[in-house]
Amino acid sequence: MTDQHPLPGQPDTSRRSFLKTGLGGTLLLSTISVSAGLSGCATAPAGRIGAIDSRMDASYQFQFLSRDDIALFEALLPAILAGSLPDAQNQRRQTVASTIERIDQGIVKFGPPNQRELRKLFDLLNFPPTRMALARTWSDWPSVTATDADAFLQRWRNSRIGLLNNGYVALTKISNAAFYGYADHWHLTGYPGPPAWMTESLPQFTSA
Amino acid sequence: MSMNDPIARGLAAGWNITDASKLTEDRTVEADVVVVGTGAGGGTTAEILARQGLSVILLEEGRLYYQKDFQMDELTSYANLYQEGMSRATADGAIAILQGRCVGGSTTVNWTSSFRTPAETLNYWSQNLGLSELTPDAMAPWFEGREQRHNMSPWQTPPNLNNDLLRQGCEKLGYSWQVIPRNVKGCWNSGYCGVGCPTNAKQGALLTTIPGALDHNAQLFHGLRADRLVRNQDRIDHLLASAMGADGITPSGITVTLKAKHFVVAASAIGTPGLLLRSQLPDPFQRVGKRSFIHPVNATVARMPAKTDPFYGAPQSIYSDEFNFKEGTDGPVGYKLEVPPLHPAMAAGVVAGHGQQQRDNLGQLPWMQSVIALLRDGFHPDSPGGTVSLRDDGSPMLDYPITDYLWQGLKKAYLTMAEIQFAAGAEAVQAVHLDSGWYTRWSEAKTAISNLPMKPHRVRLFTAHQMGGCSMGHDPATSVVNGFGEHHHISNLNVHDASVFPTSIGANPQLSVYALAARNSTRLAQKLAPSG
Known part of the structure; x- marks a missing residue:
């Protein structure tokens, strides 16, 4: 998102729920997008990323995720998808990269209000002071191991603060749906896909 | 074309x-x-x-x-x-809106x-x-x-097993059940x-x-x-x-x-x-x-001994109204029991989780069965509903606080659904809740579910029915x-x-x-x- 106006959406309710959580710092979240921008965090969409400085497919144009967001998911996906990612290093990297692309595609369709919510969440996780204070993750994401990432996810899942539970669900839901919902990974759930007797007889498949 | x-x-x-x-x-x-x-x-x-x-x-x-x-x-x-893009939720993010x-x-x-x-x-x-x-x-x-x-x-065709298990569980427990009317013509029963x-x-x-x-x-x-x-x-x-x-x-x-x-x-x-x-x-x-209603929905999932293939077949064909109006129209909240279809992304979205545990949960999708309860909100003073208001950009959003009256109904519904799944032969049942494990006996489930904290985000909630306002x-x-x-x-x-x-x-x-x-x-x- 290029428009970095701080939190036009739902100030009342998010403040209220923040207060309810007893976390104090009511305005903390609403200032993060601004501070993150000022501190040099990459909050603009990454666009096309060259194959040289990353493992991303240079033909994919990121519309929402920033370079920092991509690094965040590169750190989190090995924990979120533990047991489902391929073992071979190359294949594993490719699977993570293509899952991040599908996460980006999905978020584009979320529309502006939920994109603003996710921007707040990702900025909070990428901005070092809030990453340390709220995620309690000390190193930057590219240095975070899968074990550390898993510990972070567990902390947010088990937190007594509803807002952090919500962050956990948001991160895992968009990742799990983008991964397990993708045809190449259906077999991991035992779902055989649309029955052949349908795809072989329906016009939208046969005349494609 | x-x-x-x-x-x-x-x-x-x-x-x-x-x-x-x-x-x-x-x-x-x-x-x-x-x-x-x-x-x-x-x-x-x-x-x-x-x-x-x-x-x-x-x-x-x-x-x-x-x-x-x-x-x-x-x-x-x-x-x-x-x-x-399927990401709509209530203002605090606690209820997913389909x-x-x-x-x-x-x-x-x-x-x-x-x-x-x-x-x-x-x-x-x-x-x-x-x-x-x-x-x-x-x-x-x-x-x-x-x-x-x-x-x-x-629906004249026999229900898929996902739905039939709701029928079987109700039969065993003496709860009423019926066949769902569907608006289809020449349906292929694909799901x-x-x-x-x-x-x-x-x-x-x-x-x-x-x-x-x-x-x-x-x-x-x-x-x-x-x-x-x-x-x-x-x-x-x-x-x-x-x-x-x-x-x-x-x-x-x-x-x-x-x-x-x-x-x-x-x-x-x-x-x-x-x-x-x-x-x-x-x-x-x-x-x-004002007075926006949503039929708040909670769910349990079960692992069945036989393959249910919950992604195939008419998604909803059996329901139970046993608990819908039992305690009066405006008494403690009533709920309708139904079954959801489970495809991989839907299942991955409904059952929150990550890592090997999530992999193991989703890996048993072909044996999974799920029941949902749709709470009948808005008939009691303690169920005043939610509020639609505008964000600064003019888009509408729904704020829907869950009252104690509804939490009580949601807890009761978890228990009913688990009991039905065990009666239908479930090997294990899990409440769709961040603190629920897999329970292998009804007595164990009953105690554990009774102690689950009923709080936003920890209770996974959904709505597919928006009404009022x-x-x-x-x-x-x-x-x-x-x-x-x-x-x-x-x-x-x-x-x-x-x-x-x-x-x-x-x-x-x-x-x-x-x-x-x-x-x-x-x-x-x-x-x-x-x-x-």
């Missing part, structure tokens, strides 16, 4: 359909009636008015998708056919369950809320008419209702009332968002609308001005209050957006429209969707919307009919 597809045929035959993303300059159009929304309410209204010879323009914010687009794929369908955003609205993606408004609900409205003209007897012909129009009847019917069997608005309206010269704009109704005295003068770009999400900058003698809003229980609030129409008692009633102090959907303060404005319900329905609402819209549109057609 198949010419057996009615939409493809209609397009070829010259239906008046405008894809607003293709517009290159601002336009002004005019008709007798402008209908905002193409779902259950809007489609019904447009067809009935167009058949009476009135000129009708239909507006849809989502895009026109039909058979060629329905490729049985979750990710593309959720991205394109659902509100906010709602259609395409021509046909939610009827294009619903699971085809077709219930009449329960008699208890209509009696409550007529006896307690002053809607004396909406008795079960008075509504019966309207239900019958819509059942015919949408080919609704109890893909939720991603757009691939076989054109589902008789939602997309294949019934929308073609009916277009055959009678109605004009359809899709990819066009209704921004604001502009008022002159006690009448709406025109509607301002924004064209969406090719992505269906970002406004292209092109605007359309729609003029009409009469306006009908049927933009859903979130969209309609949103439009009325943006339009700043007279609302002296601040009723718009523009309540009907006689008294303008407590309602927005009268019992015919006519706005209390604006003489040429009707509301014909689920937003007029003064409580939730207590059943999947599509037939309630169809029937009430048919009744109110028939009256409106008489009022507007060309004289002579």
